[in-house]
Amino acid sequence: MVNNKGMLSAYRVLDLTNENGYLCGKMLGDMGADVIKIENPRGDSGRKLGPFYQQIPDQEKSLYWFAYNLNKRGITLDIETADGQQILNRLIKKADFIIESFDSGYLESLGLSYEKIHEINPRIVMTSITPFGQTGPYKDFKGSDLVVMAMSGLMYITGNPDSAPLRISFPQAFLLASAHAAASSMVAHYYRETSGEGQHVDVSAQECALWEIANGIPLWQVSHILYKRAGSFLSGRWSDTKQRLLWQCKDGFVSFYILGGPSGIKTNQAIVKWMIEKGEVPEYLKNYDWKTLDMLKQTQEMQDRLEKPIGEFFLRFTKSELYAESFKRGIMLYPVCNAKDIQENAQLKARDYWVNVRHPELCADITYPGAFAKLSETPLAFNKRAPLIGEHNSDIYEKELGMSKVELALLHQSGVI
Amino acid sequence: MDKKVFNGLKVLDFGWVIAGPMTLKYLADYGATVVNLESSQHPDLLRTSAPFKDNTPEIDNSGYFAYLAGNKYSMTCDLDQPRGFEVAKKLIAWADVVADSHRPGVLENWGLSYEEMKKINPSVILIRNSNQGQTGPAAKQPGLGNHINGLAGIVNQVGWPNQEPISLQVAYSDYVVPHFAVAALIGALDYRRKTGKGQMLDISQLEVGLNLFAPNLINYPGSKVDESLKGNSCDYAAPHGVYRCKGEDRWCAITVFTDAEWQAFCKAAGQSEWADNTKFATVLNRKKNEKQLNEMVEKWTMQQTSEDVMTLLQKAGVAAGIVENTKDLSEDPQLKERGCFWIGHHEVLGEFSHLGQASILSETPAKLYRSAPRMGEHTEYVCRELLGMSQEEFDCCLMEGAFI
Numbered sequence: 128m129v130n131n132k133g134m135l136s137a138y139r140v141l142d143l144t145n146e147n148g149y150l151c152g153k154m155l156g157d158m159g160a161d162v163i164k165i166e167n168p169r170g171d172s173g174r175k176l177g178p179f180y181q182q183i184p185d186q187e188k189s190l191y192w193f194a195y196n197l198n199k200r201g202i203t204l205d206i207e208t209a210d211g212q213q214i215l216n217r218l219i220k221k222a223d224f225i226i227e228s229f230d231s232g233y234l235e236s237l238g239l240s241y242e243k244i245h246e247i248n249p250r251i252v253m254t255s256i257t258p259f260g261q262t263g264p265y266k267d268f269k270g271s272d273l274v275v276m277a278m279s280g281l282m283y284i285t286g287n288p289d290s291a292p293l294r295i296s297f298p299q300a301f302l303l304a305s306a307h308a309a310a311s312s313m314v315a316h317y318y319r320e321t322s323g324e325g326q327h328v329d330v331s332a333q334e335c336a337l338w339e340i341a342n343g344i345p346l347w348q349v350s351h352i353l354y355k356r357a358g359s360f361l362s363g364r365w366s367d368t369k370q371r372l373l374w375q376c377k378d379g380f381v382s383f384y385i386l387g388g389p390s391g392i393k394t395n396q397a398i399v400k401w402m403i404e405k406g407e408v409p410e411y412l413k414n415y416d417w418k419t420l421d422m423l424k425q426t427q428e429m430q431d432r433l434e435k436p437i438g439e440f441f442l443r444f445t446k447s448e449l450y451a452e453s454f455k456r457g458i459m460l461y462p463v464c465n466a467k468d469i470q471e472n473a474q475l476k477a478r479d480y481w482v483n484v485r486h487p488e489l490c491a492d493i494t495y496p497g498a499f500a501k502l503s504e505t506p507l508a509f510n511k512r513a514p515l516i517g518e519h520n521s522d523i524y525e526k527e528l529g530m531s532k533v534e535l536a537l538l539h540q541s542g543v544i
Numbered sequence: 545m546d547k548k549v550f551n552g553l554k555v556l557d558f559g560w561v562i563a564g565p566m567t568l569k570y571l572a573d574y575g576a577t578v579v580n581l582e583s584s585q586h587p588d589l590l591r592t593s594a595p596f597k598d599n600t601p602e603i604d605n606s607g608y609f610a611y612l613a614g615n616k617y618s619m620t621c622d623l624d625q626p627r628g629f630e631v632a633k634k635l636i637a638w639a640d641v642v643a644d645s646h647r648p649g650v651l652e653n654w655g656l657s658y659e660e661m662k663k664i665n666p667s668v669i670l671i672r673n674s675n676q677g678q679t680g681p682a683a684k685q686p687g688l689g690n691h692i693n694g695l696a697g698i699v700n701q702v703g704w705p706n707q708e709p710i711s712l713q714v715a716y717s718d719y720v721v722p723h724f725a726v727a728a729l730i731g732a733l734d735y736r737r738k739t740g741k742g743q744m745l746d747i748s749q750l751e752v753g754l755n756l757f758a759p760n761l762i763n764y765p766g767s768k769v770d771e772s773l774k775g776n777s778c779d780y781a782a783p784h785g786v787y788r789c790k791g792e793d794r795w796c797a798i799t800v801f802t803d804a805e806w807q808a809f810c811k812a813a814g815q816s817e818w819a820d821n822t823k824f825a826t827v828l829n830r831k832k833n834e835k836q837l838n839e840m841v842e843k844w845t846m847q848q849t850s851e852d853v854m855t856l857l858q859k860a861g862v863a864a865g866i867v868e869n870t871k872d873l874s875e876d877p878q879l880k881e882r883g884c885f886w887i888g889h890h891e892v893l894g895e896f897s898h899l900g901q902a903s904i905l906s907e908t909p910a911k912l913y914r915s916a917p918r919m920g921e922h923t924e925y926v927c928r929e930l931l932g933m934s935q936e937e938f939d940c941c942l943m944e945g946a947f948i
Contacts, residue, residue: 134735150755154724158731177779178759178770194758241906260904263881269863273776273784277797278865280873282786284713285702291786292795292867293710296701296774302756304902306723311903313730314574318549318908320734326907334884334902338566340870341714342593344885345607347870348897349595354870355793359711361690372690372711373699380709382694388592390686423594423601459687463694463709466760466769472695472750477680480751481763494763496754500728501677503658504743505735507728 133159134505138223138316141165141215142199143206146173147332148228148256149195150305151312155224156198157498157507163218163523164196168203168542170516180489186516187488193513197484197495201514202523203544206237210543215239217528219247223319224312228256228301231266241327251325252315256301256308260331272298275332280340286356303339304332368425371434373463377445380463385433387420394459395420401456402440409436470494482509520544547908548575553733554930556581556639557616561589562689562718563749564645564673565612567725571641572615573901573910579617579635579926582919584948585624591919597892603919604892610916614886614898619927620920620947623654627946632656634931636664640736641729645673648683658744667742669732673725677748689715689749696753703773717753724752782830783809786867787842789850795867796850798841798857803827805862812860813844886912923947 136159142152143165156162164171176191177184205211219225225244227234234240241253255261258270268274276282276294286293308330315326343354355362360369361384373380385395395417402408412433441449446462453460462468475481482497498507524530524544538544553576559565565580572578582588590609597605621635622628632654636642642661644651651657651672658670675692676682693699693712703710725747736742754761760769778784781801789796800806803826810819818824818840823833830837845853850866857864866872873879874897882904885897901910927933927941941947 134731154727158728180764181766182768190759190762194762259878260882262904263878265878268858268865269861270865271799271801271863273778273786273797273799274863274865277786277795277867278876280868280870281712281714282797283795283867283869286710290704291776291788293702293704293786294776295698295712296703297757297760299756303720303723306720306727306755307902310570310723310727310730311901311905313727314549314570315905315908317730317734318547318905320737322547324907326905328903328905330903331882331884333878334882334900337873337879337884338719338899338902339714339716340873341562341719342595342608342611343714343870344874344897344899345611346595347874349597349607349893350599352595354713357713359709361711361713372713373694373709380694380699382691382699382711384690388589390589390688394686423599454682454685457686459691461687461691461695463699464697465700465771466697466757469697469754469761470763474676474680474682475751478677478748478751491764496758496761497751499724499747499752499755501746501748502728502732502743503745504741505732 133508134502135160139163139221140224140226141218141222142226144226144228144256144305145171146176146191146195147301148226148305148308149173150302151226151254151256151308152199153195153197154306154309154499155312156511157509159505159508160224162199163519164199164201164514165204165206165215166201166516168205168517168544193493194495196513197509198511199514200511200519200522201517202520203517205543206239208541208543210538210541212237212239214524214528214543216247218523219244219251222248222251224252224254224316226254226256226308226312231255231257231261245325245327249325250319250323252312252319252328253325254308254312254315254328254330256304256330256332258300258332260334261329270332272300275300275336279333279336280343281336284340284343284354284356287358288356292356300332300336304330304335307335366423366425368422368427368430370422370430371438374438374441376441376449377443379446381441381446381449381460382463383460385420385430385437387422390459391420392417393457397456397458398437401452401458402436405440407436407440412436484509484512486512488515517544546575546911549908550574550576553577553641554639555579555641555643556635558642558644558646558651559588560645562612562715563721563725564643566719566722567671567673567729568616568643569612570722570726570901574908575913577617577930578615579619579922579930580613580917581632581635582618582620583622584620584919585622587919607893607896610890610893610896611899613916614888614912615914616917617922617926618917618919619923621923622946622948625944625946627941627944629654631927631931631941631946633664635926636661636668638931639665639668641669641671641733643671643673647686648672648674648678662742665742667736667740669729669736669742669745671725671729671745671747673721673747673749675749677751678746689718692717692749692753696750697757698753700771701757704775705773707773717749720756721747721749721752724755777834780827782827782834783837783841785838787838787845787853789845789853790848791850794850796845796853797865797867798853799863800830806830808860809857809862812856812862815844888912888915890915891918920947
């Protein structure tokens, strides 16, 4: 019997994050946790972020908000007011997780330090997401996506050698941090369930983004080689020889690279075979013995000689033609996809990846990226679109905390909720 | 005595390359017993990837493998040998979690499908990481993380307006998957603790990767996506970029979102005429005159070191940071203070920094219990101590070539 309630359905999450932390609670919500997004009565700052539904900038139409607050309920609460703090304390008593992404020191200034929260509920797992963590010389540094990406390594090696280092346009640092925060919250959750003890999870976005530098750190440690920018090539991993990673074709680009080793040989031989069939291969490539390819010793001259005819061959095809043929021949070549390509990807469709979520307030169905994992017994589910501002105030404050309509109206008018 | 979150948790890893083993890194770093099952017949790609000690590509010399494999046990076992296969089955019976990150179909070829594993261990949790999932027409397509950068649209988000595309040199989504995969895996462990039921987890690197671009992938009738390349700029902030500083290939990232931050920036930079210039006084004007603004800012940053720019602006409350290369990262005082790299003694590499965890847990901090293993370093330990094999049985397997 498949359990459809979700494996975390017994747990409650209080989500106090801004856009730097939404994904954490969303992942817990996907696994069935009851996630309550707590936002300022004026509306969460992330509601201002585009893109927007039908390109209309509106607090209730931010696709950024929609995407990362799926599977949450939402209430408003001003935690800077004394009444707001009292209500929060009551919620903390019954919660299993609390997630926040305020500047380090902010919650302490409100009297809501981890120590205080732990006193109210010793079993709670509290997760804090900040650019650089709660400790250390940079703990009070401001960190936007660009700054955190700059200080974690990937940017330095991305871009053209003679121009500025480059980030991924769609901000990544805090999504990486939020995903790690969900994972680490689950680690702390496991410990709580087996020991009874809650704890504080202190996440540094800088350290999370640092994972992306791959072998850069050991490359420096072991060989004193600095990984550098190389445009659309791969460089510095094996030797000074650059390997092309992105290749132009008729209507865009494909990802492909000439690799040594058993898996590289198969792909390289298959490409050459295809070129032979099309009658387009210079003799030296036809006769090249791929077993002798050693990327540690490969010269740039030889690499260029191998790449040139292959590059010319790719120019004759579209990216979907190249992918379709590579697919048949088991060649490691993939298209560089845009959003539309991804939405039409046959593999994703075959796996029922996309989920339709009803937005009654817009009279529309919206399709979202789906489950990040397929579980045979406890599948992830998507049954709540992102909450409207204060949508579940009545559920939580009246039905759960037993407040009266009069109290609710009072708190509303005084700006607490 | 250290408090270990996963004390006593037994994990068998048919691991391969990055995404799968990095998922289990979480478990190993918090105290689980993670056995990496390897074979010298098919060495892990990371074991044969640079950098190598003395630039010599021998099996225990890879710094790439060692960087990521702290806290794990390594045992060698050749599944193509009947004796080796028997040992693998014993390990499956022993394990709470079995992990696989080979291409879909490889486990089945060994006769170790999830169904078969359940016969050996009915409550086993099997987690399978792959490029595109275990099912569907593309399940068995070969590929590496750098290819997924294209398929998942990640490199489509990198570049300058009207210029050649720029690639990512790293297998980006390989390092994204572990966070998602382990969150689901721990959920499954929690569920098993309550119900006694195991299950299978099918993780697709492509599907996970799309989560980092979700707002651009939302689809509805009439949806439009802005996919224009933006370099380092931001639609609603300026200055927002990376600026050249004094020295060779030194840069500093600076982001100014509000007018108040702009005033603080001008004051810190000692440029009162910028502060007074209406062309830059509001965000609308700064965006309108962004090109001129960037040139002006860079003229100033080029007179300073990136360290000075960062320190000066951060003191004034403006987000700024050195574009750190791997040497900078190795010496970064913040990373050092937080123990981001775990130094241990590696038998081949000597004093060596392993990648740590990216957060600090107040009660059960992760740490390096042991340096990355040499291939097969723990074969005897695993067989004798963990599986309880007799010396005779172990010797017999060894003689028959099970452990190569």
